[in-house]
Structure formats: C-alpha cells, structure tokens
Amino acid sequence: MTSTPTAGARPDEVRRHNRTALLRRLHIEGPTTRAALATELGLNRSTIKALVDGLAETGVVEERVPRARSGAGRPSLLVLPQPLAAVVLAVDIRVEQVAMALVGLGGEMLGRNSWNLRGKAREPDEVITHIIESMRVLADELGVRTIAAGVSVPGVVRRSDGFVHEAPNLQWTGVPLGDRLGAALGIPIRVGNDAEIAALAEHLRGVARGSLDAVYVSADIGVGGGVISDGATLSGTAGYVGELGHMVVNPTGRHCYCGSRGCWETEVGEVALCRALDLPEGSPRGAVVAELRALSAAPAEAERKLAEFSEWLVLGLVNVVNAFSPELVVLGDLFTSLPVPLVKRVGDEVGRRSLVSRAIGGTRILASTMGADCKLIGAAELAFETVLGAV
Amino acid sequence: MTSTPTAGARPDEVRRHNRTALLRRLHIEGPTTRAALATELGLNRSTIKALVDGLAETGVVEERVPRARSGAGRPSLLVLPQPLAAVVLAVDIRVEQVAMALVGLGGEMLGRNSWNLRGKAREPDEVITHIIESMRVLADELGVRTIAAGVSVPGVVRRSDGFVHEAPNLQWTGVPLGDRLGAALGIPIRVGNDAEIAALAEHLRGVARGSLDAVYVSADIGVGGGVISDGATLSGTAGYVGELGHMVVNPTGRHCYCGSRGCWETEVGEVALCRALDLPEGSPRGAVVAELRALSAAPAEAERKLAEFSEWLVLGLVNVVNAFSPELVVLGDLFTSLPVPLVKRVGDEVGRRSLVSRAIGGTRILASTMGADCKLIGAAELAFETVLGAV
Structure with missing residues (x-):
C-alpha cells in the first residue's frame, strides 16, 4: 500500500528499468530462453530481442544452443549471463574471521580468501587495510576488475553510507567503514548488518526463495x-535495520550491554547456549556445535538441558511472528545445530501461542541450509543490487 | 532494497502512473500551481499541462486564480481537486459504535452518521445490513455516487479480500466482511486492521506526516x-498486518485469549489501565479518561498508580523501536489521555534502553492529535488508494 506521492516515471527510464529486470532475472535464476524471459517479465518478444541483442553486443550475455533439445524444430537459444562481465567483492566480517570473495x-x-582475527588484527584500521590489500591480490590473480563491494558486519549499520554505529562483539564504535x-x-x-544480509541471501538463493514475507534469525x-517484507529487505530510519536480538523477552533476565535486561540475545545467544550446555563461557564454537550434535542422539537430556533456552526461543519467535506476519522463519548459524526434534517442538509451540501464525495458516520454521557462505553470498547480492542497472 | 526480479514497465503505463501521482499530490496536500506540481513530481511543464488539462476536461480538477497574489505579472493558476469528482465511503467499526462518512x-x-452497538446489534449480519442501508441514505441525501469503500475493524484482517479472521472484542470470527x-x-x-488504518491516517494527515518510518500504537x-516503513504501510503474509499488542512483554503475566500470557495488550490495554486506576474492569471509557486527566494534576499519585503500567509501556516500546527502527512512535486512543510528564518519562526511558533509538539519534514518542476521527480518515484513504488511478 504505497501512500506517499511518488514521482512520475519518464519514458526514457523504461528501457533501463526493463534491462535491469532482465539482467536480475538471469543473475538470480540462471540461463533461460528469450521466450521464457518474455513470459516471465511480461514484455513482448521484440522488446526482449532488443534488450538481449544489446547485452550480447557488450559481452554481458551470450546465446548458446542448449545441450538438451526439447521437441522438434529449431531449438530455442539459451541466454547465459557472463560471469566476468560484472565482478563484485563480497566481504563477511565476523568476530573470529574475515572472509572475502x-x-x-x-x-x-x-x-x-579468509583470515582469522585475533587481538590487534581486529582493530578497524587493520581490518580495512587487510581487506584492501587482499582484494588487490585476488583481483590481480584473476585478472578482473571489480565494480562494487558488499560488506557484512555484525553490528548496527547505517545503510545510507555504511557507517558502523556499534559492533559490540568486534568492539567497534563509530567506524565510517563504507566511506x-x-x-x-x-x-x-554497501555495508549491511549481517542478519539483514543473510536474510537477503536466503531470500534470493536459500530456503526463503519465493517467500515474499520471511524473517531470518541467527x-x-x-x-x-x-x-524480508513483500519481497524486499526491511529497514527503518536512515537505513538502520531493526535489532531483533534486543527485543526484551525476559524482563527479569540478565543485564545486556545495550541498556536493557533479558534481551533475546542474552537468553538464546552463544553465551546462553554455553550456560545451558554446562560449557564454560567462551568455549570454542566447535565445542558448542559438538555438544549440540551429541544432544541430538539423547532426546531426554536435550529436553532437560535446553528447556529454559527453548522457552525463550519460543517467546522471541512468537514476538517476531506477531510483529511481522512472516510465512517463514529461517534459523541460521548456531541455531542450525539445534536438535531437529527441538526445532520441531519450538515451531509447534510458536504456532499454538501466536495469534498471527494461526491467522495466516501457520508460519514455517526452518533451519538454513546455506552453510557458512550465507553472508558472503548475501554481501555479493547487496553489491549487485547497486550496479546491475549499470552493467 | 528491492531484490526480486521485477516485471518490466511499458511506456503506456507511464502516463497513467504520472496522472495518479499528480492526483494523489492534490488529494493529500491540497491545491497548488502547475509550476509547483512540476517541481514536486519531477516532470516537465508540458507533461503537467497535458495531465491537468485532461483532468479539468473530466471535471476532476478545476483551475482558479488564487485570492492572494504574489509578486507582479500574471498570477499562476491554482489546480484544485473537486470533492464530488470522487467520493468514497469510510467505515470505522469499534467495539462500542460504528461511524461512517x-x-x-x-x-x-x-x-x-454513527450508531451505538449494544447486544444483538453487534452481530456481523446486523452490522453489515446497517452499513449498507446507512450508506444508501447518506448517498441519496447528498446526491452522490460512491466509487469505493474502506473499512476499519479492530481485529486480524486479511488485506487481500477483507476477511476478518478474528475480532475478539467484537466477538467476530471468520467474517467475510469484504466479500x-x-x-x-x-x-x-478494502478492509484493514484499525491500527494499520490509524497509522495510514497519521502518516498522510497527522503528526507522522513526512515521517517515512513511523509506528502507531494505541x-x-x-x-x-x-x-509505516519507507513511506508505506507494512503487512506480512496474505496481507495480514502484525499484532503488536500480542508481543509478550511479561512472560509471567496474565493469560491472554490469544494463547500467550503477558501480552502487551494484557499489561497496558484498557483493562490493565482500569486495574492501575482502581476502577472496576469494564468502567465506561469516560470514567477512565476522567481519572487519567485527574492524575495529570497529581504527579506523585500518577507516578505511584501508573508505575507498573509505565514499565510495561516502556518495555513494549523498546521492543517496537528495536524491531522497526522508527523515527517516530505515535500513541493513540486511550494513550492520548496519559499525563504528559508520564509520556515524556516513558520516551526518555525508551531512548535509554533501546540500542536502535541511540543509533538513529533518538525516536520521538508523541500523542496523536487527530482525535476520534482518525480511523474514519484512514479508512477513506485506504479506499482512495484503490481508486485514485481510475478517477
């Protein structure tokens, strides 16, 4: 429901708009025929021909006879995006490492490539210098020129200029990373909050593909x-995305660095999981994952150890579902290692306690299947969003 | 950040798009000159002339010499929308009354007109029949034809077809009101949830005018x-909007009909206010408002009586701000009668405890100034959204 007066569209913007839509289709969904492009984009064949011819001339796409032929007659040519026609840099800054592609x-x-972060190597200056050098090495090795970059940061980020307001677990404050x-x-x-970027990745290339209204939680x-709301990532004032981890679920819970107490993060984050699993705070990630996997084979013990954790997970998810009415919630990172029966029970309980879930016929709750590259993939897509129109 | 492949725009859609944008501008912001329209919409003067001439021919706008002249030379003509060129029906269904305009x-x-709801008169069939009859009487009296209708309902509504899933305080379940x-x-x-419709009204014609990211809570x-997110009302799956009143703020709180306990609604709704004010549950609205006004003159007593209520109000607002990053939260209905110093303290406390509020430089928390017609105004705008393109 668009409600503000929108500016008018001029005819000279139409061709460019169509070209970008076609390129986005090929970029996300892969090669297809001109006929399929016409159907999917709702454009006539001569418009498609003009666009594809133009893109082929500049080497952005190539047309090829498909290997498998369907039916008799002349085979329909496949339109293939050319990887080297547009190369972007993706950066995933995490607490323990930086990955780039x-x-x-x-x-x-x-x-x-990627490198671990320890001690001084986590200072913004060091990280920024390292990113710049690594990118030059990578680009030289491959003999390519990058046209944009997307960066994932675990913190509160202003989308408009990539200013990192606060990334507590990196101990960064006020870093003009984008500039x-x-x-x-x-x-x-373009710099984004890591969960926002993961949501984008899941929406475009993961389990939330095709879901217009989905939430990623990790x-x-x-x-x-x-x-993801109505097919696009949601942000608020000045491009800051929400911080769902700082919704208060337990008003009498532990104090959080953010100024509240009993935030979702303090109740279901890695530290809370360590407590539940009787592991020392700050245990290596591998130990936490191993313990969670072991619990998958011991349902009774899992139930006992994770009862309180599960309750806070349910409560936060009820709030997320009641706030955003998503058809799907994707659980990422450490949550993907939770015992499957526990995730199932959590999902059932959310359905029982959420008015909105019942109204929309149930909200599916699924673990991400993208693995460790999720944020790298999302960061690349953030970069492509900026430049697809100019390729 | 639009991320799904979008369909192409054809040149024949452009004129229509521009016409709607111009009409929306006049409808919301009122009369102005052609020159101002060109500047605001980013269109050239010949395009504006063609559009205004077309609208004047069909009687949708009129051009007039402005009363106050600025400067010398030929005065710029004002373009005025003509009220009778497009008339919509607005309906505000509340627990205690139905209002129509x-x-x-x-x-x-x-x-x-409006009528009170008591007993049998609250049955869906009765309400629907009454709306239909009243609309015919109103339209006959005025000698106008209505071209669309917008309806506000205090419940969980599917936007696509106006199906009322549940309106607990009306005791409605599964009512195909739109059909x-x-x-x-x-x-x-078009049928909408009452808070969604109030948010639209505040965004277009109230204190949230000009705010691209705002939340209305009542x-x-x-x-x-x-x-309101990026200038448009937010909805989720199948057009269901979120139910912020059913975010859990107090996990050990009272049971709610929705299946959770300690929902925001059970902690800060009218029933909770009656408890805080030592009024019997179900006291008339006037008594609750009178008691709140009396407390405005007794700060110490207000502080004491409303301490717990305020804490839950703060907690819910922290969650709202951390979830949606709004620059503004508008408090409506009963909240507009809260003592001003209390609202101020609540706002300060939300700022202290919300990570997101600090990042975006503070979230303003203001009482609505639209009064009782807020939802009626919003319902009309919901209807206009549908038909402005066809006027």
Whole structure:
C-alpha cells in the first residue's frame, strides 16, 4: 500500500528499468530462453530481442544452443549471463574471521580468501587495510576488475553510507567503514548488518526463495534478525535495520550491554547456549556445535538441558511472528545445530501461542541450509543490487 | 532494497502512473500551481499541462486564480481537486459504535452518521445490513455516487479480500466482511486492521506526516499497532498486518485469549489501565479518561498508580523501536489521555534502553492529535488508494 506521492516515471527510464529486470532475472535464476524471459517479465518478444541483442553486443550475455533439445524444430537459444562481465567483492566480517570473495554475474565465486582475527588484527584500521590489500591480490590473480563491494558486519549499520554505529562483539564504535573502503577502492560500497544480509541471501538463493514475507534469525555471539517484507529487505530510519536480538523477552533476565535486561540475545545467544550446555563461557564454537550434535542422539537430556533456552526461543519467535506476519522463519548459524526434534517442538509451540501464525495458516520454521557462505553470498547480492542497472 | 526480479514497465503505463501521482499530490496536500506540481513530481511543464488539462476536461480538477497574489505579472493558476469528482465511503467499526462518512477527493467529509452497538446489534449480519442501508441514505441525501469503500475493524484482517479472521472484542470470527459488502454495494471494498488504518491516517494527515518510518500504537480494549516503513504501510503474509499488542512483554503475566500470557495488550490495554486506576474492569471509557486527566494534576499519585503500567509501556516500546527502527512512535486512543510528564518519562526511558533509538539519534514518542476521527480518515484513504488511478 504505497501512500506517499511518488514521482512520475519518464519514458526514457523504461528501457533501463526493463534491462535491469532482465539482467536480475538471469543473475538470480540462471540461463533461460528469450521466450521464457518474455513470459516471465511480461514484455513482448521484440522488446526482449532488443534488450538481449544489446547485452550480447557488450559481452554481458551470450546465446548458446542448449545441450538438451526439447521437441522438434529449431531449438530455442539459451541466454547465459557472463560471469566476468560484472565482478563484485563480497566481504563477511565476523568476530573470529574475515572472509572475502570475488563473485561474478550469475553468482559464481571466482576466487576467495579468509583470515582469522585475533587481538590487534581486529582493530578497524587493520581490518580495512587487510581487506584492501587482499582484494588487490585476488583481483590481480584473476585478472578482473571489480565494480562494487558488499560488506557484512555484525553490528548496527547505517545503510545510507555504511557507517558502523556499534559492533559490540568486534568492539567497534563509530567506524565510517563504507566511506573508508569507498575512498580506497574507488567503487560503490554497501555495508549491511549481517542478519539483514543473510536474510537477503536466503531470500534470493536459500530456503526463503519465493517467500515474499520471511524473517531470518541467527545466533552467533549476538542474536540478529533480518526481515524480508513483500519481497524486499526491511529497514527503518536512515537505513538502520531493526535489532531483533534486543527485543526484551525476559524482563527479569540478565543485564545486556545495550541498556536493557533479558534481551533475546542474552537468553538464546552463544553465551546462553554455553550456560545451558554446562560449557564454560567462551568455549570454542566447535565445542558448542559438538555438544549440540551429541544432544541430538539423547532426546531426554536435550529436553532437560535446553528447556529454559527453548522457552525463550519460543517467546522471541512468537514476538517476531506477531510483529511481522512472516510465512517463514529461517534459523541460521548456531541455531542450525539445534536438535531437529527441538526445532520441531519450538515451531509447534510458536504456532499454538501466536495469534498471527494461526491467522495466516501457520508460519514455517526452518533451519538454513546455506552453510557458512550465507553472508558472503548475501554481501555479493547487496553489491549487485547497486550496479546491475549499470552493467 | 528491492531484490526480486521485477516485471518490466511499458511506456503506456507511464502516463497513467504520472496522472495518479499528480492526483494523489492534490488529494493529500491540497491545491497548488502547475509550476509547483512540476517541481514536486519531477516532470516537465508540458507533461503537467497535458495531465491537468485532461483532468479539468473530466471535471476532476478545476483551475482558479488564487485570492492572494504574489509578486507582479500574471498570477499562476491554482489546480484544485473537486470533492464530488470522487467520493468514497469510510467505515470505522469499534467495539462500542460504528461511524461512517462519505469523503470527497481532497479529504473533505461530505456527510456522516454513527450508531451505538449494544447486544444483538453487534452481530456481523446486523452490522453489515446497517452499513449498507446507512450508506444508501447518506448517498441519496447528498446526491452522490460512491466509487469505493474502506473499512476499519479492530481485529486480524486479511488485506487481500477483507476477511476478518478474528475480532475478539467484537466477538467476530471468520467474517467475510469484504466479500459481503462488495457483493451488496458493487464497489471495491478494502478492509484493514484499525491500527494499520490509524497509522495510514497519521502518516498522510497527522503528526507522522513526512515521517517515512513511523509506528502507531494505541490502547483501546485491545492494543494494536500499525507500521509505516519507507513511506508505506507494512503487512506480512496474505496481507495480514502484525499484532503488536500480542508481543509478550511479561512472560509471567496474565493469560491472554490469544494463547500467550503477558501480552502487551494484557499489561497496558484498557483493562490493565482500569486495574492501575482502581476502577472496576469494564468502567465506561469516560470514567477512565476522567481519572487519567485527574492524575495529570497529581504527579506523585500518577507516578505511584501508573508505575507498573509505565514499565510495561516502556518495555513494549523498546521492543517496537528495536524491531522497526522508527523515527517516530505515535500513541493513540486511550494513550492520548496519559499525563504528559508520564509520556515524556516513558520516551526518555525508551531512548535509554533501546540500542536502535541511540543509533538513529533518538525516536520521538508523541500523542496523536487527530482525535476520534482518525480511523474514519484512514479508512477513506485506504479506499482512495484503490481508486485514485481510475478517477
């Protein structure tokens, strides 16, 4: 329901709009025929022909005879996006490591590297310098030029200019990350909150593909959430996304660095999981995951140890579902290691206690299947969003 | 951040798009000159001339010499929307009464009526019959034809077809309100959740005017919320909006009909306010408001009586701000009668405890100034959204 006066669209914007829509289709869904493009985009064949011919001339797409032929007659040519026609840099800054990749049009990772963060290496200056150097090495090795970059940060980020207001688990405050990288690399930079970026990845290439209204929630040291609403990622004032991990679920719970107490993060984040599992706070990630996997084979023990954790997980999810009415909630990071029966029970309980879930015929709650590259993939898509129109 | 492949725009859609944008501008912001329209909509003067001439020919707008002239030379003509060129029906169904109005292009109320709901009169069939009859009487009196209707309902509503899943305080369940009214009246009907509709009204014509990211929260018997995100009302799966009143704020609180306990509604709704004010549950609205006004003159007593209520109000608002990152929260209905110093303290406390509020430089928390017509005004705008393109 758009309600503000919108500016008028001029005819000269239409061709560009259609070209971007076609390129986005090929980039996300992969190669297809001109006929299929016409049907999917609702454009006539001559418009499609003009657009594809134009893109083929500049080497952005190629047309090829498909290997498998269907039916008799002349085979329909496949339109394929060319990875090297547009290459972006994707960066995933986490508490324990930074991962980077160069990603080509169509989503293929052309090259990647990563390094661990310890001590001084976590200072913003060090990280920024390292990103810039690594990108140059990667681009030289591959002989490509990058045209934009997307960066995932576990913190509160202003989307408009990539200013990191606060990334508590990195101990970063007030870092103009977007401006710094932009000045050094000379390309458009977009910085996003890690959960927002993961939500984008799940929506475009993961289990939330095709879901117009979905929420991604993940537990790392922090707990974060990203919201897809009507097919687009949701943000608020100045491009700041919400911080679902700081919804208060337990008003008498532990104090949180944010100024509240009993935040969802303090009740279901990695530290809370360690407590529930009788592991020392700050145990290595591998130990937490191993313990969760072991519990999958011991249902009674899992139930006992994770009862309180599950209750807070349910409560936060009820609030998320009642706030955003999503058809799907994707659980990421540490949550993907939770015992499957527990996730099932949590989902059932959310359905029972959420008015909205009952109204919309149930909200599915699924574990992410994207694995560790989720945020890298999302960061690449954030970058592509900026430049697909100019490829 | 639009992320799904979008369909292409054809040149023949552009004129229509521009015409609707111009009409929406006049409808919401009122009369202005062609020159101002060109500037605001980013269109050139010949496009504006063609659009205004077309609208003047069909009587949708009129051009007039302004009364006050600025400067020398030929005065710029004002373009005025003509109220009778497009008339919609607005209906506000509340627990205690139904209010209706016929609203013309530009937002003027041309006629209205209302009736109280008691006992049998609250049955869906009775209400629907009464709405249909009243609308015919109103339209006959005024000699106008209505082209669409918008209806506000205090419940969980599917936006796509106006199906009322549940309106607990009306004791309605599974009422196909949109279909029933549409079949009887033969015009497009849109039905919305009352808080969603109030948010739309505040965004277009109230204190949230100009705010791209705002949340409206109100207490009646129920507590509801509506979200404006990036200038448009937010909804989720199948058009169901969220139910902010059913976010759990107090996990050990009272049981709620929704299946949870300690919902925001059970802690800060009218029943909770009656408890805090030592009034019997179900006291008339006037008594609750009078008691709140009396407390405005007795700060110490207000503090004491409303301490617990305030804490739950703060907690829910922290969650709302952390979830949606709004620059503004508008408090409606009963909340507008809260003592001003209390609202101020609540706002300060939300700022202290919300990570997101600090990041975005503070979230303003203001009482609505629209009064009792807020939902009627919003319902009219919901109807206009559907038909402005076809006027």
